[in-house]
Amino acid sequence: MDSTRQRIVHAAVALHGSVGPARTTIAGVAEKAGVTRLTVYRHFPDDEALFSACSSHWRGQQQLPDPADWSGHSDPLERLKFGLSDLYRFYRDGEAMLTRIYADKDALPKGHREDLETRDAYFRDVLCEPFSQQDRTGRLGAIMGHAISFWTWRSLCHDNWLSTRMRLKPCALWSP
Incomplete structure (x- = not known):
């Protein structure tokens, strides 16, 4: 289950970074992660939850300003x-x-x-x-x-x- 969640987050990060959050869809995330839309919704009940996970993951890979x-x-x-x-x-x-x-x-x-x-x-x-x-x-x-x-x-x-x-x-x- 954790690996599926991670694949979904990685897919969302990739799409946010390539097409932007406004053009990222649940269907696109599901396709890129190799899962169904239902699986995405099982892990992330709404767009905000997915965006939060995506943002946290991306920020964790950055050296933030201090x-x-x-x-x-x-x-x-x-x-x-x-x-x-x-x-x-x-x-x-x-x-x-x-x-x-x-x-x-x-x-x-x-x-x-x-x-x-x-x-x-x-x-x-x-x-x-x-x-x-x-x-x-x-x-x-x-x-x-x-x-x-x-x-x-x-x-x-x-x-x-x-x-x-x-x-x-x-x-x-x-x-x-």
Whole structure:
């Protein structure tokens, strides 16, 4: 039974990473896993349960960004450099899956969509934290929100030829 469940999860991960969650069907997962749709539903009663298992499995294979490490840098520019380098490394390593997840964000189960939004807000807040309270509102918050966006990373590295292996240097993004 565990091997069947694993085959189903692996099939869901493969489909989410190739066609995206919005175009992944239970029938497609069943076919790729070599089981019936009924077998998929026996292991995962709904799309959210399957998506949760798929997400957990994929994340378990990744080196996730670690905002706790970023917080070890009290200098705002160093934290920015360290945090964005760590986050952009994660985006580079998980690009295929993340492209499809973010493209299909509106089709994700509500809880997972909210988790992505909460996580992104947390990344922004950790990067803004060493700046003064006055600096954190308005423009700096908007700039940090843009900087941590997966789509910003894609734009920098794919549309504008910035190396995907870049190491960020501190810059004065917030200066008047």
